[in-house]
Amino acid sequence: MAQGKTDGLLAEVVQRVVAAAPEALDHALDxxxxxxxxxxxxxxxxxxxxxxxxERSVGRCWSAGWRPAxxxxxxxxxxxxxHLALAVDLIAAEGRRHPAATLDRRWHEQLRELPAExxxxxxxxxxxxFAGRHRLDRFALAxxxxxxxxxxALLPPITPVGPVPGQSAPRASAPVAGEPRMLGRIRALLAKAESTDFPEEAEALTxxxxxxxxxxxxxxxxxxxxxxxxxxxAAVRIGVDNPYEGPKTMLLDAVAAANRCRVVWAKEFGFCTVIGFDADLDAVELLYTSLLVQATSAMHRAGSRKHRDGAPxxxxxxxxxxxxYAARIRERLAAATEQATSDAAAGRHLREDGTAELVAxxxxxxxxxxARAEAVDDAVGKMFPKLVSQRVRVSDGEGWAAGRAAADRAALHGRSGAIER
Structure with missing residues (x-):
């Protein structure tokens, strides 16, 4: 069969599958x-x-506001x-259209983390x-x-969080040769906090x-x-999946608030959009990832024990x-940020090695x-003009007490609050 006919055949097959009603989908796929x-x-x-x-399908997704991750x-x-492995490869194939200089920094980072090549x-x-790699027959792969x-194809347009490849100059264009030394030190501290078996050490490092x-x-x-x-x-999207997506979003919101960012939760898509300035967004991604690891570990340790009455x-x-945990983290992070701001205003500057110096x-x-806080609020209003709030219900007092205790041992400060959606 000529290539042109095969192209047309594939387009026709995909169109039928996309248009199929749920009850007829299996028949259309088969x-x-x-x-x-x-x-x-x-x-x-x-x-x-x-x-x-x-390539065309992925390109339409980029135009509709979606990104590789x-x-x-x-x-x-x-x-x-x-499907996950196939998605990464199809994104890599589409990426051949775009010179590296037409992609912003965060786009490069997502491609590298997938990794898409x-x-x-x-x-x-x-x-x-691909079939050989994943031990699939032709029918299963098709x-x-x-x-x-x-x-x-069924994804709706969403609010963009950066330029589409090739359409505009990237914020921090081509891949940077490295990250600021301060971020490298922060990353190292958080890695130690995640790996230590001593809660007090994790708290101090975080x-x-x-x-x-x-x-x-x-x-x-x-x-x-x-x-x-x-x-x-700027803005980034951070995945927040079940189980316990509500509390995880609260933890992300606590980290974002302490770093002068705002969070908007798109529950149906499993992600939050975090709006703030670039350096603050980097901090949010680093700290949230670390605290989620610490929180999950602490939750499993506490959950492996039984209630006072012997029930699991x-x-x-x-x-x-x-x-x-998220509530207590909010309190402690807010206090740490307030102290750092107060010290800076008084001329006490924290060096990259963690020591302090006096400056004017x-x-x-x-x-x-x-002004930056106002700019972030203004950006949120423009990106998401219609927001509602959602509160997360607490139904287990023993779990609440254990969570606050774990947050005291392992990381920062928090109060229960509304999450924007």
Whole structure:
């Protein structure tokens, strides 16, 4: 079959699968996969056609506000491991269209973390090589590809959090050669906090990391104060999945608030959008990831024991544990940030090595921080003009007490609060 006919056949099959009602979906998938996988001789043409079709499909998702990590998250939440691997490869194939300089820093980071790279020798060989890697027959792989393309095709437009590749100059264009030394030290402190078996040590390490984050944020704010173009908030999306997505979102909100950012939860898609300035967004991603590891570990240790009456821990206990943990973290983080800001205003500057030095107080600091907070609020209002609040219910008092105690031992400060959606 000529390549042009194969392209048309694939487009027709995908259209039928996308348009299929839920009760007719299995029939459409079986029929479409049978057509695509019918002939071994035709398989290389199907492979080339699939990559070409996926390139256009993925490009439409970029235009609709989605980013690489988002599309992979859809595959993980709605489908399976094969779909996840296929999603990464199709994103890598589409990425061949874009020179590195047309991608912003966070886009590069997402591609690197997936990791999305072209490992196959030619487009006509892709499906055969993928099937060999994952031990799939042609029918199973064709079915997975159709399921993935359907899931992506049904995604609605969402609020963008950065430029589409090639459409505008990136904020921090091409990949940077490294990260600021302060972030490297923060990352090292958090890694130690996650690995230690001593709660007091984890608390001290995490608290020191937050102090350095706050100082880094202050330094960046003062540097940017003289450059209006640098005083524009940005946004990132952070995945928040079940179980216990509500308390996890509360933890993210606590970290974001302490780092002068705002959080908007899109529960139906399994992510939160965090709005703030670049240095603060970096801090939020680092600290939230670490605290989630610490919280989950502490929850499992507490949940492995029984209630006072001998009954096993329940889901309500774990839910209440994480809500309390997030609440206590909010309090402690807020206190750490307030102390760092007060010290900076008084001329006490925290060096990258964690030691302090006296410098001349900068009278611009408090007005600059206030202006940045207003800019973040304004950005949230423009990006999400319609927000509602949701409160997370606590139904297990023992879980609440255990969660606060764990937060006291392992990391920062919090109060129960509303999460924007």
């Amino acid at each position: 029929g479409g996969a049978s057509v695509l996988a019918a002939s071994a001789d035709q398989w290389p043409e199907v492979s080339r056609a699939l990559l070409g079709f996926a 988002d599309l992979v998250r859809v595959a993980r939440r709605e489908l399976g491991a094969v 072209v490992w196959w020798s030619g487009d006509e060989a892709f499906l055969g090589a 079915t997975a590809a159709l399921e993935l393309l359907r899931a992506w 608290g020191k990391a937050q102090q350095l984050m706050a100082q880094h944020s202050i330094d960046e704010a003062l540097i940017a104060a003289g450059a209006p173009s640098a005083n524009t908030p 821990r329940t889901k309500a206990f774990r839910q209440s544990f994480l809500v309390a 107080p900068d009278e611009r600091l408090l007005p600059v921080l206030k």
